[in-house]
Structures are given as C-alpha cells and as structure tokens.
Amino acid sequence: MSETATGSPNLADKAARVALMSGVAPEPGVAKPDPILSVDNIVRRFGGITAVDVGHLEVQRGIITALIGPNGAGKTTFFNLVTGFDRPSSGRAASWTFDGRSLSRTSASRVARAGMVRTFQLTKALNRMTVLDNMLLGAPGQTGERLLTSWLKPTWASQEREIRDKALSLLERFKLLEKRDDFAGSLSGGQRKLLEMARALMTDPTMIMLDEPMAGVNPALTQSLLGHIESLRDDGMTVLFVEHDMHVVRHISDWVVVMAEGKVVAEGTAESVMSQEAVIDAYLGAHHDTDLGDDSLLEDENFAAIEAEADQESESRA
Template sequence: MRCCASSSSDPASCSWRVSVRKESSVRERRWPLTVASAANDNTPVVTATSVVKTFGGLRAVDVEKLEIRRNKITALIGPNGAGKTTFFNLLTGFDKVDSGTITLDGQVITGKPPHQLAGMGMVRTFQLTKVLSKLSTIENMKLGALHQRGEKFWSALVPGSWTKQEREVEARADAILQRFNLTHMRDEYAGTMSGGQRKLLEMARALMTDPRVVMLDEPMAGVNPALAQSLLELIKALPGEGRTVIFVEHNMDVVQEISDWVVVMAEGRIIAEGTPAEIKSNKAVVDAYLGAHHGEDLSQVELS
C-alpha cells in the first residue's frame, strides 16, 4: 500500500506531508491579514451596497453605499427610528436583507447566519448582554473558541484528541481575562457579575474567536463610570491588533473620544460621514436629529 496519494513513494516525503497536515489541523486559526500588512491596506473590510430592508410598508433601511475602513473605529449614530440597529443586524446576519449585497474582505456574506460570520472573523456584542449566568466566567469564555474538536461526538469519546486543544483554549481565555481585569471573577458564576463586568466579559469572549471585525452594540450602555474608561481603552486598542471596530452609540462624548470615522443615519439612510469633528459641525446632522437642541454643543446632548 502506498503511503500517500502522490506519485512519490519516498517515505521521508510522505512523513513530511503527514506532519504538515497534522500541524495544520491543530494550529489556531489566524486571519491572513497580519497587523503589519493590514495597517498598510486601504481597502474596505466591510461594504454594503444597495441594502434595503422593509417591514410592511416601512423602508427601515435604504443604504446605497457604505465602506467600513480597515483597522479603524467607526461609529454608527442617529436618532431613534434611524434604522441603525436594523442595519447593524443586517450586517451581522441577525436579520436578512430584502435586496443588496454585503461583503467581508471582498467575499459576499449576504444572508449568512451569525455563526458562519463568526467563523469568517466577524463577531458582535449586544446592548443587553448574552452571558450565560449559570456558567462560570471561564466557561463562558471557552464557549467562544472556534473549531473545538471536543464538540464533535466521536472526537469527544477519545479524550486524547481534544485535551491538548482544551488546555490551549483555557490558556487563551485566562490571558484575555487578565487583560480585561476579570481574573478575580474567573471561577465565579457570570450571573454574579455587575452590568459593566458582563459587558467586559461579552467583549472578552468575542476576542476568543480572534476576529478581524468586532461589532459592538451600545458598548457603554449600563456601564458605571468606574469601568467605563477601562472599556474605552480596551476598545481603542483593538485596531492596533489588526481589528476593525464598528459600534452603535448614543453618547457623543464616547463617539468623539474613540472614533476615527462616524456614519450618521436618519430614516433608514446614511445622511453624513466624516471625522467626529466634521460630524459635530455638520448642519445636516444637527437638523436631522437634534431638533429642539438645535444650536447646542453636540457633546452636551446624549443622542437617543
């Protein structure tokens, strides 16, 4: 019997092929764009073209064109009913578009479910956290890791096939918990955490997938001032790791502090884009959703 499928029967050659296959099967997945190469890549990481979503007779989203800059922090803002949450759900696969195209690094992802997008490098958090209260913090973290062999029935029956990977996953989880200053909560039930700590845990768990795009839905909602600055610093650090951040936020102080680019929606459409300073002085933006606050400093008005 031949040792490999190629025409070569050289044992050394065959052994090399087997070792490469084995190594690639256990190696942690990394995206092809490294921090260094991505930093010099000006191509958009996410695009939305002619994206439409209607509910009955209401056109909730009607976005002609949006390009999300790679390795930048982009804020999505607008008044209640602007369509930003619906648009966010369309981008992340939690709702389906009626028409239009969404891409991730040039690959069409329109209609793909959230778990597939997570496997492709796009993850999100929620305004209302989705931690599992009856599991410990470390158990919540380990759930976020991709491609765990112990999840498969036959592999689970052979501990030797997954125990090493389990240790590696736990070590990665511990490292991220330390970074998020949650080590002291490692073995506590997630249900005992404060609202701010749950926000930290959800973001930390998202990083277990080693994502290239991190989508945050109102990350500062419900976070007390003691944790708010820590969370902001963690978010600001993500682009330096080769990650793109898109977030929905109402507080303009937060938007101005951490955003590189701001996208403004009103009535389902994008009405303006620019730097925080440009958006702050944009009359169309002020007219669109400040209403009675017209003439006030945007930073003094919490958008809703």
C-alpha cells in the same frame, strides 16, 4: 508617519490614521482607501417601517468607526443584517463583502468564523453559567463539539486546554480573572459588557462590532472599556461601534457614520459630522437630547483624571 514592515501605515499611530482618512470626502457612502466591509443595497422592512435602507457603505480597515444616529435609526438592525442575525427584505438586491468575500447569505456562526464578530446592545451573557463557561462557549466550533469520537480524544483534550488557556488570558486582560468561577449573573453591568467583549475575542476576529458597549456602565468602567476598544484597534483590529454619547465618539473615533431613518445621512470625522446640517436635522427631527455642542467634560485631560480614579478604585478593591 510610522509604517509597518510591509510598508502599510501603522494605524496604531494617530497621525497615520488622520493622514489616511484626511483624503476621504465627508460624504455618505464615500469610498475608503482599504475597506474591510462593503455593503450595497441592504433594506430591511418591518411591516410598514423601513428600518434599514443603505445604498452603499464602506468601513475602513484598521480604524475605529462610530455608528451614530437617533433612537430607531436602524443601527442595531444594520448590525443584525451584516452579521447574519437577520435577513434583508430585498433578498436579491442586497450584497456585502467582508475581507473580500461575500457574506450576503451567510449564517451568523459562519460570519464569526470569517472574522467578523459583534456584541449585543442587551448583553447576552448566560447568567446561570460561570464567567469562564461563558468564555468557552465563545470558542469557534471545537473538534470535541462536532466529533464525539473517542479515538480523537488526545487532539480534543489538547485543543480544550488551548481554548481554556486563551479564555483565561482574555479574562486576565479584561480584569475578570478573579471572577472566572462566579455566575455571569452576579457581574455588574459594566463587567458584563467586558465579558461580552472578551468572549467575542475568543474567535480571533479581524473586525469587531460593538452595539452600545458603554450603555449602563459607570464612568470609571467606561474609561477602561474605552481603553480596551482602543487597544483592539492598536492590535490591528477593525472596530465599528454604536454609541450615543458624543463625547465618547469624539474621543475615540477615527471616522463617524451617521444613520437616520434607516439611511446613512452623513460620514466624516467627528468634528466634520457634528457641523453637517443633515446630522443636526436628524437629531433635532428626532427630538433627541444628545448634546452636539462642544463640552470639555470628557476632554483628554479629564479622561486621564477619570482613568487615574478608576485605577485607584480597582487597586483598593484588589
């Protein structure tokens, strides 16, 4: 197993990730070797509905964790709560820490500054703004924004240049550079998802939470999105993503957390959770049409074929 200079496992290496998680029991709420996010007693009710009721959940640092569960399981509400976009109903009992610091009563912008960013199930790109301006909006509180004082102008200008350069290099990485001056509203569904991911990276997060990044994206772009998600992990980021397609989940997740009716009902590797009764019950109970069976449609070699096709397509477009 490869290790980094500090002696910690190199989690860009699959064998290291498998070894790291192999000692973790496939049980809801199980402790992780090195959790970056740890949540306790988070409850959110909407009228008579308990949308989220999570007793304890830890997210392991440096790997890709998939959060799955039938429609209405509470996945998006859970994202909203831990990222400060919503508040728990059990105000006092709820607590969660990110990277060792409490974030329980922290605003969304402070959560982002602490290093945890998220994207939205329905993309929040501002349609009547250019792609580049959408990126610049993603930058964390700039000096120019806070202090409109002219004596600070030199610092402000150099900071603005730095931010712009960063936005352009991210757009290049996500193959959106040529679109920089187009309105975000003119992008395809998949390109908007890429833009959202790129924008989230403007704050240099340590953890990124993606709510259905692949929904409504064509198969060719799905492959490229998956590649981007894996590269975030390989760069050392922690990824938590919501996904309904079990083939995608199997393909890129190092760990899977299953929610149903607001609770974490199972955890484990993709193989292990698919065979757990609680998971089968959750999906059957919800009359969900997710295929939990084994299907080679998106197995590795087919992924490679889709990837090659996507490359060809983007080359012919360029």
